[in-house]
Amino acid sequence: MESISDLRMLPGPVGGELLTAQTFKLLINLIFLGTVEFACLLVYMSAFLVFAIVTAVSWDNFRALLCCRVQVMDEAGEVFFSIGRRFS
Incomplete structure (x- = not known):
């Protein structure tokens, strides 16, 4: 079994540092892309709804x-x- 001093030598987040700058940037990018995708979906569905109403009504x-x-x-x-x- 490895000692605590050996574990401190390993690369990566140590202790409570789970949210590094790189993972934070990735999280922000995912949220932004999800928001843009949701907005595009809303525009698409609104256009489809208008088209359906116009074609259904004489x-x-x-x-x-x-x-x-x-x-x-x-x-x-x-x-x-x-x-x-x-x-x-």
């Missing part, structure tokens, strides 16, 4: 959403309440 309904036009119709299909501007 063009007329999409134009109505853009123009904030609200119409209330009765059973006969007559518009008796309308708010918002008309899309031309």
Whole structure:
């Protein structure tokens, strides 16, 4: 078995020095890369969600959403309440 004086001669972190400058830089780089990757994922998913909504909704309904036009119709299909501007 090795003595304590032999262990002190070994290279590497000694005692409580577990977080060296090199491991700290590596940890910061991993956190930064993870943050950038997460931001890219959010942008990608947002773009996909917008694309899915636009393609799922018909063009007329999409134009109505853009123009904030609200119409209330009765059973006969007559518009008796309308708010918002008309899309031309």
